[in-house]
Amino acid sequence: MAAPFLSTTPHADSCRPSLPYGARNEGALSTIEALKLRSMMWNVDSLDWSDPIPKSIAARVLDDLQRRQRGIVLFHDIHARTVQALPLVLDQLVADGYQFASWKDGKLIAPAAKPAAEASPALAGAALYRDSHALIIGIDQYQRWPRLAHAARDARAMREALEKNFGFRSENISLLLDGEATRANILRALNGLVSERDSKKVRRDDRVFVFFAGHGSTRRLPSGREIGYVIPVDAGLDDLQTDAIAMPQLQEVGEALPAKHALFIIDACYSGLGLTRGAAAGGNGNFIKDNARRIGRQMMTAGGADQQVADDGPGGHSVFTWTLLQALAGKADLNGDGLITATELAAYVAPAVSAIAHQTPAFGSLPGSEGGEFVFELAANEQALSGDSRQLDAAASQLAKRIDEASAIKPEAAPNGLNSPNSPAAASAVQLTIKGLDGKDVALATPTVRVDPGARVAAQRANDRGLQLFKERRYDEAEAAFTEALKLQPRFALAANNLGFVYFKRGKPQEAARWYQKAIEMDGSRALAWLNLGDASLVAGDETQAMAAYKAFVELAPQHGRVAELKAWIAEPDAAHRPKPPM
Structure with missing residues (x-):
């Protein structure tokens, strides 16, 4: 360590x-x-x-x-x-x-280094990349092509995920929406990533992420070879070669990038790449060190040339992008090491999308790749569950469960429907077959876990899984995940609060209050634990405990949206006339 x-x-x-x-x-x-x-x-x-x-x-x-x-x-x-x-x-x-x-x-x-056999695993940290750059494109309002419903929203959501969860600085993200996404502007932005004159120059130890949501098309050459295109907002219907952007142009950008790793994700249907070197293989015990030495150029697409991308996923997203966002929230960490590689992303997304929509995502490496992997590092989720916590609606929750069942990790192999560092699935690589960028089947092997992350890290990951399961209204599984976190780290106040809230949602206010009290004993500054204790105590009929808890919460979080109502409740001397505060 x-x-x-x-x-x-x-x-x-x-x-x-x-x-x-x-x-x-x-x-x-x-x-x-x-x-x-x-x-x-x-x-x-x-x-x-x-x-x-x-x-x-x-x-x-x-x-x-x-x-x-x-x-x-x-x-x-x-x-x-x-x-x-x-x-x-x-x-x-x-x-x-x-x-x-x-x-x-x-x-x-510094203390003397431990022998290699005893050394702790190298974690990602800020050392993985010097800096991160992204080009995000979303087009709904086409001038001549049929209009789409969710591409611009998909692009905004992807930018938010990069900034909020993966450390991409806003000034390093170029966002082109609708009328801004002309052919000239897209090519200018792509070429800016490789320009020596750009003030935000991409360097050797950087990563580059490119996301396109819009129309795609395929042109068959007289030789029989197919070329795929992404369609800018101003493209005509009849002259793809002049108006659209061909896959070989994206390949050239990928090869010209000085960055260590680049990942292109295209939420459109097309084929015709044809120059792929195949998907990356599973990692090994020195993955971080080895990966830092290898150039990586990878691409994932939403479907093939003869397929229609499903533009009607939950939350106003396409099915592909919604599944991708779920994967980046942690579900694609198939080996439980806190990192999501591009291969893991494809291993989760491709079979899941194929199972719920009539499209077949493809994945592979572009020319210039040397087997390196684009890596997303998962940040610890510090969310404390409370009445303000957002959840998926019933339909989206059911779809999320279907996606898990269709993913590379099966529920019977991974506790709670999500992978765990302690699960059997984490002990060996997962083998599966998906479509390569040339339309042929490609065998993928997800990397294995070869190190013990330690109790504290494992507890945090269990808590993160519980939060995702709670979001999907899978309360039994969420309870198990939070319980696992507390077994690994008995003084984990955040997990204690979250376990209490699961009990509260399941109609067990007394059990919930017991866990809120444990969370407060561990860390009395957790304002939401005091608020939750007040709510659970009130439902359980203990107004004395509720009063004390609400007073503590108001003092700790005077700007919270519920403070005005709680102050009015506290100030009412007659308990018989005291209204119940909103929950």
């Missing part, structure tokens, strides 16, 4: 060699460098100066370190609460396998 360096300082303005309150500028940095010194900054701020609760301070630091996997942590030893919080942090980090660096003779001294 990477070694954090824990810094305690008596005053925020005495941190050295950085400047007061962590402020730095070019002049100060130049002076420091001239003196042959180094400016060292923290990357995990405990915020102990603003938080009066030791358990809350500890939980914040542990959660931040869990996301980063290493760091310099800032504490201030002038606060008694910091002195109380620090042992909680240290004990948990030691239990999780962390080691601690020290500062000696002007150098940061």
